[in-house]
Amino acid sequence: MASKLTTSNRAGWGFALPGFALIATFIILPFFLAFLFSLTNQRLISPNPTEFIGLKNYRDLLSVAVLTIEPERDAAGEIVRDDAGEIQYPRVRTITRSGDFPQYKGMREWFRWQSGDDAKVVIAKDVVFMKALRNTLIFVLFIVPLQGGGALLLALLINQKLRGINIFRTVYFMPVVISIVVVSLLWRFIYDGNDGLLNNILNALSFGLFEPVDWLGNTDTALGSIIAMSAWQAVGFHMVIWLSGLQTISPTFYEVAAIEGASKWQTFRFVTWPGLRNTAVLVLIVITMQAFALFAQIDVMTNGGPLDATQTLVFQTVERGYGKQDISGGSTISVILFLIVLAISLVQRYLTRERD
Amino acid sequence: MKLKKTFTAALMATTAIGGAAAAQTELALWYHGAGNEVEGKIINQIIDEFNASQSDYKVMIESFPQLSYNDSVVAAALAGNLPCILDTDGPNMPNWAWSGYMQPLPIDEAEFANFLPGTKGIYDGKLYSIGLWDAAVALYARQSTLDELGLRTPTLAEPWTGEEFMAALDAAKASGKYDYALDLGMNDQGEWYPYAFSPFLQSFGGDIVDRSAYQTAEGALNGDAALEFGAWWQKLFAEGYAPGTSEDPADQQTGFIDGSFAFQWNGNWRAVATMAEVDDVLFLPAPDFGNGNTIGAGSWQFGVTTSCAAPDGATAFIEYALQDKYLAAFSDALGLIPSTASAAQMTENYKEGGPLAVFYDLSAEQALVRPVTPGYVVEAKVFIKALADIANGADVADTLDAAVDEIDADIEANGGYGH
Numbered sequence: 094m095a096s097k098l099t100t101s102n103r104a105g106w107g108f109a110l111p112g113f114a115l116i117a118t119f120i121i122l123p124f125f126l127a128f129l130f131s132l133t134n135q136r137l138i139s140p141n142p143t144e145f146i147g148l149k150n151y152r153d154l155l156s157v158a159v160l161t162i163e164p165e166r167d168a169a170g171e172i173v174r175d176d177a178g179e180i181q182y183p184r185v186r187t188i189t190r191s192g193d194f195p196q197y198k199g200m201r202e203w204f205r206w207q208s209g210d211d212a213k214v215v216i217a218k219d220v221v222f223m224k225a226l227r228n229t230l231i232f233v234l235f236i237v238p239l240q241g242g243g244a245l246l247l248a249l250l251i252n253q254k255l256r257g258i259n260i261f262r263t264v265y266f267m268p269v270v271i272s273i274v275v276v277s278l279l280w281r282f283i284y285d286g287n288d289g290l291l292n293n294i295l296n297a298l299s300f301g302l303f304e305p306v307d308w309l310g311n312t313d314t315a316l317g318s319i320i321a322m323s324a325w326q327a328v329g330f331h332m333v334i335w336l337s338g339l340q341t342i343s344p345t346f347y348e349v350a351a352i353e354g355a356s357k358w359q360t361f362r363f364v365t366w367p368g369l370r371n372t373a374v375l376v377l378i379v380i381t382m383q384a385f386a387l388f389a390q391i392d393v394m395t396n397g398g399p400l401d402a403t404q405t406l407v408f409q410t411v412e413r414g415y416g417k418q419d420i421s422g423g424s425t426i427s428v429i430l431f432l433i434v435l436a437i438s439l440v441q442r443y444l445t446r447e448r449d
Numbered sequence: 450m451k452l453k454k455t456f457t458a459a460l461m462a463t464t465a466i467g468g469a470a471a472a473q474t475e476l477a478l479w480y481h482g483a484g485n486e487v488e489g490k491i492i493n494q495i496i497d498e499f500n501a502s503q504s505d506y507k508v509m510i511e512s513f514p515q516l517s518y519n520d521s522v523v524a525a526a527l528a529g530n531l532p533c534i535l536d537t538d539g540p541n542m543p544n545w546a547w548s549g550y551m552q553p554l555p556i557d558e559a560e561f562a563n564f565l566p567g568t569k570g571i572y573d574g575k576l577y578s579i580g581l582w583d584a585a586v587a588l589y590a591r592q593s594t595l596d597e598l599g600l601r602t603p604t605l606a607e608p609w610t611g612e613e614f615m616a617a618l619d620a621a622k623a624s625g626k627y628d629y630a631l632d633l634g635m636n637d638q639g640e641w642y643p644y645a646f647s648p649f650l651q652s653f654g655g656d657i658v659d660r661s662a663y664q665t666a667e668g669a670l671n672g673d674a675a676l677e678f679g680a681w682w683q684k685l686f687a688e689g690y691a692p693g694t695s696e697d698p699a700d701q702q703t704g705f706i707d708g709s710f711a712f713q714w715n716g717n718w719r720a721v722a723t724m725a726e727v728d729d730v731l732f733l734p735a736p737d738f739g740n741g742n743t744i745g746a747g748s749w750q751f752g753v754t755t756s757c758a759a760p761d762g763a764t765a766f767i768e769y770a771l772q773d774k775y776l777a778a779f780s781d782a783l784g785l786i787p788s789t790a791s792a793a794q795m796t797e798n799y800k801e802g803g804p805l806a807v808f809y810d811l812s813a814e815q816a817l818v819r820p821v822t823p824g825y826v827v828e829a830k831v832f833i834k835a836l837a838d839i840a841n842g843a844d845v846a847d848t849l850d851a852a853v854d855e856i857d858a859d860i861e862a863n864g865g866y867g868h
Contacts, residue, residue, distance in 0.1 A: 134862055138526055138548040141864050153858075186850055199854045201847060220851070285697050310695025312841070396638050398694055399841040415520060417827045417859070418544075 338372030539747025567746025746816030
């Protein structure tokens with residue numbers, strides 16, 4: 094094979110060349126540029142020369158520290174409590190903004206917990222990035238089973254010989270064909286806090302008992318709303334992949350299973366699922382990688398809000414690189430994202446390898 | 450490098466002229482108003498008339514949607530594809546000038562002595578851009594609302610104080626007739642925030658950045674005045690006076706006209722449309738929270754790019770477009786404030802005794818441009834996020850501190866932005 098590729102195949106290389114050139118220009122080159130930029134202070138537009146600044150961008154993103162804050166005490170040494178009995182602590186800003194602790198300059202509270210009377214406060218240099226990282230991981234964690242499982246279920250449903258089955262196939266696949274921007278805009282109306290479709294339906298179903306929820310304006314529901322909508326939007330795409338996998342399984346296996354008297358579940362467990370092995374690996378990896386790239390829904394529906402509840406890594410990359418003209422900052426996030434996705438893909442490859 | 454570019458440009462220009470003797474030089478013009486028919490009609494009319502008025506230059510317009518206009522310009526600047534004449538939102542101009550993409554206008558500033566201050570884009574002591582109009586914000590209200598709630602009508606000379614303003618909101622809220630006492634347009638998380646809301650902050654005594662040297666926001670954006678502003682801002686949403694960031698854009702657009710809001714903080718570009726629907730609409734000046742009252746200034750303006758091969762032609766077009774009749778035409782169609790007093794007299798709304806005449810005085814007296822610094826582009830983004838977060842319940846002091854840190858870090862990363 095190798096010799097065939099390298100020697101007498103000029104026409105083949107000729108045909109491949111435009112594709113290679115495009116991939117090199119728009120994927121491979123920017124990929125290396127991102128590495129390079131992340132070590133500099135490169136701006137989008139600026140008359141200042143670009144300088145090499147080492148790992149400063151990474152430090153600015155990833156620096157985290159834990160502070161132990163003692164409660165406030167009154168003149169008698171008693172712990173000060175508010176009316177509800179909660180222990181009062183001095184504000185974090187008295188530490189991060191004082192000249193006494195230059196190592197904490199520019200950091201702010203990410204989250205805290207109580208240990209005894211003291212409060213342990215985790216402060217981070219870039220809280221928005223940390224929240225974006227957390228949200229992205231949560232999104233991936235939920236979207237993979239939701240989208241992969243939902244798509245498999247739909248694929249099993251439409252893999253039957255029924256009248257008009259093509260109508261169902263088309264309907265399920267439709268959201269994939271519509272632009273994600275349009276879908277996001279529509280779902281913004283559906284999630285509307287006042288008279289959105291979702292609130293109206295829930296209200297009607299519960300005979301008026303349901304209190305309208307501002308789905309995208311509430312920190313508790315915003316990310317969940319985005320997850321549900323994203324799962325719905327792309328489920329049809331993976332359904333088609335599952336379907337193609339289902340149709341490669343030879344009908345004779347099913348016949349054998351039927352003759353042996355296998356139940357529906359047994360047929361699925363021992364005939365269908367093993368036959369879908371390779372498809373499953375593909376679907377898993379594709380969904381994971383797509384999920385990490387979550388951007389358009391955020392950009393159209395929430396802008397990362399409310400209170401950073403829907404910040405994501407790619408949204409922050411664009412926001413910094415383009416909006417704030419900080420190409421080096423954006424590049425740094427994309428390098429970190431690349432390392433995360435690479436690590437997860439390798440783990441997935443390892444876990445789903447052929448075991449024999 | 451720059452010299453080489455200029456040389457090539459000059460060479461191209463001369464060959465263009467020499468190649469087709471006496472042929473017209475084409476000047477590209479980028480405009481932000483794609484999708485706005487009325488605006489497009491007037492700008493196209495100006496271009497047609499300019500092209501017909503002389504034979505040296507031919508201006509060709511390309512329109513972009515406003516939302517992505519700045520991104521398009523920056524991308525084009527990087528690719529070296531900028532047009533000759535550039536439409537720019539006032540506060541962005543210093544960034545593009547500092548980056549070397551715009552050149553000062555070769556017009557004597559004295560020519561614009563009678564222009565409203567907000568229409569002149571001055572950076573580093575030089576005039577870079579000039580606008581056909583300015584915009585202003587006012588508190589939309591109904592005379593009937595004021596009468597019903599027993600409120601004094603504030604005037605330019607005697608605006609509402611902060612307490613009077615909150616009392617008005619309380620009265621509106623207590624009447625139970627409105628979904629919200631006040632609408633601020635919080636769903637539009639873009640340039641609207643610093644344009645419309647930083648005057649409130651200034652009225653409390655703070656600012657987005659310390660304007661004395663533009664090197665830090667410390668003290669300006671997180672000082673006592675700013676903290677007081679932040680507490681007031683949060684209260685508006687926490688206590689249900691105003692709809693928050695997730696407000697539906699359609700509801701926002703029609704809310705005042707439908708009567709779901711008692712008051713609305715809105716730009717004068719919506720004034721004409723609102724007057725058509727609401728007979729007794731009033732445009733009230735901003736409340737004074739103690740440190741005087743200002744309103745935002747500086748709207749879309751025309752400038753010339755550095756890469757322009759024929760800056761003379763570009764300048765000629767800009768001067769042509771600045772005729773009073775065009776300023777008046779834009780104003781009549783869109784409700785914008787014409788840049789000159791003489792043009793104002795030619796308009797329906799801004800002539801003496803006209804329904805919007807108060808805006809002209811407002812703009813002439815109270816207009817304060819947003820921070821004139823290349824760093825504004827980033828400062829605006831930080832400000833938007835801080836105000837949205839505070840509205841959504843974030844801790845005021847921590848949020849403003851974080852905003853200050855981000856602004857200061859950006860100024861430092863850019864070597865002080867050349868101030």
